[in-house]
Amino acid sequence: MGRAGAWVVRAGVGFGRAGLAAAVCLLVPGVWAGAAGLGVWSGPEHPWSWIGPAVIVCAGTLALAQTVCRAVRFLVARWTGTEIPTGHREPMPVMQLSTGYWWNGFSYERTRRDAVMDQRMRLWWSDPATWRDLRFAVIAPVTAGVVAAVPPAALAGGVLGLTGQGTAARLAGAGALALALGCAPYAWRALPLVAVRFLGPSRAMVLADRVDELTSERADATVAQAAEIRRIERDLHDGAQARLVALGLALATAEALLDRDPDQAKALMREARAGAAASLTELRELIRGISPPVLSERGLVDAVRALALDVPLDVAVRADGPLRLDPPIEAALYFGVAELLTNAVKHAGAGRAHVSLVRDDTGVVVEVEDDGRGGADARPGGGLAGLGRRLAVFDGALAISSPPGGPTRAKMTVPCAYS
Incomplete structure (x- = not known):
């Protein structure tokens, strides 16, 4: 032409x-x-x-x-x-209270229909x-x-x-x-x-939306932190604490039997030593779940490689050299990779996985791909949705591509400075 x-x-x-x-x-x-x-x-x-x-x-x-x-x-x-x-404000859910009235964020109404109509009118004008x-x-x-x-x-x-x-x-x-x-x-x-x-x-509307987003992210982070604290308390109470109490009782019994029945005392002390070793192992696992020592000592790349050795998958890790990020960001990405690999084993039935850690102009990009059955979805309340909220605290994002039949590709991006 x-x-x-x-x-x-x-x-x-x-x-x-x-x-x-x-x-x-x-x-x-x-x-x-x-x-x-x-x-x-x-x-x-x-x-x-x-x-x-x-x-x-x-x-x-x-x-x-x-x-x-x-x-x-x-x-x-x-x-x-x-x-x-559009920039339009999203209406809050209309809720029925124990008194029977409906609350729409602005006023109480007798019926749900009246509450919705009043909410729409007030939102339209304000x-x-x-x-x-x-x-x-x-x-x-x-x-x-x-x-x-x-x-x-x-x-x-x-x-x-x-x-x-x-x-x-x-x-x-x-x-x-x-x-x-x-x-x-x-x-x-x-x-x-x-x-x-x-x-x-407008700039004011963008700032208002950003304030709402940060408020939501802070609430999510607070809820996640409280849940993690409860998990740690439960693990300590049910695991290491119970073993240490049993260890103290065994040592007290061995002390009482030391003069009368030395053989029985020695047997109790051997059991106590085994219990101490088991308690130490549980404490190490708990510490690893909070902050893996290899992550603090050697950085994100080596921590992911060490994680890949413990996963029952054939995992290949590729990285553009060592990455040293802020500790909270490293922890979020590390546990994100751990959750994605765990999902590949438990839910996708994958046999192989590939982890890529790459730098770009704004920060770091971590991609996890597996050859499982696919169908992964970041549904509300699920683990992937929680992972996306944890990344959003650092202005990061999670993108999932998982068609039926696979493969599943998860991309975590976090804008940050690195060394």
Whole structure:
């Protein structure tokens, strides 16, 4: 295809996009024009000559603003790949209290329906994103809408001019047609620029969302820490503490039998020594579960390699040299790898696994892949969801790809500095 053909294709695509952008942006002004036409048709002496149009303008703008913004986000994402978040506040779950009333985050209502309706209305009025959408519905027609309307308007003018009478009309029509073809590939591009500038969440909204996210992450970290403390207490109480109590009783009995029955005392002391060894092993396992010594002494890469030797899988570990991260991040990634390998053994029935630890421009990327049956899902309340929450504390993320039949690929990314 030559340059002329490519230009025709670009012009055709641009013309279609410009038409869509103009139709969406000028939807609200269309309602205004209809309301004005109704006022003119009613006549100045009619009582509805200005009340009716005013009601139509207000109601139409409020009703169509969010629809227009939703359509603009869709078009911008489809044409440019730029995702513009809505920024709207999410409603909290409506809960029924022991008194029988329903709480929606703002007020108590007698029925769930009343609570939901009241919540929606209050959120609509108090959400800054609502007024941002209304502002965009007013700004878009006089910016992106006017620019996007140039190709369709010029095409219509060109057709009228070429079909008219006289040389001047035909020359004007040819010029309008040339204008339509010339600006068609570019006119629609005003819409993404205006949308990103005026439709994206404001800095205050981004900061508020970040505060909510950090608050949630802090709550998750607090819950996880409390659960870990309870696990340690339970392991100490049921394991090492019980063995040490039995050890003390055995030594006291051996001391009492030392003069009367030395052989029995020696047997009790041998049992006590075995119990002490078992207690020491349990304490070492408990310490390893809290913070593996190899992780503190030799870093993440060697700790993962040591972990791979203890897993009943054929595990290959690849790393871009030694990685020394902050201890909390190293611990989160180490236990993340441990959980993923454990899942590969227990749930996926895998025989082989591959662990990769790679640096990038912003931090570290750890990937774990196994040849199991697949189907892994980060469902709410599951281990993978918990792992994602632990990584989110460090602004990290967990991505899972696990189609039925495998393989399962888990990617942990944490932005951080390393040495």
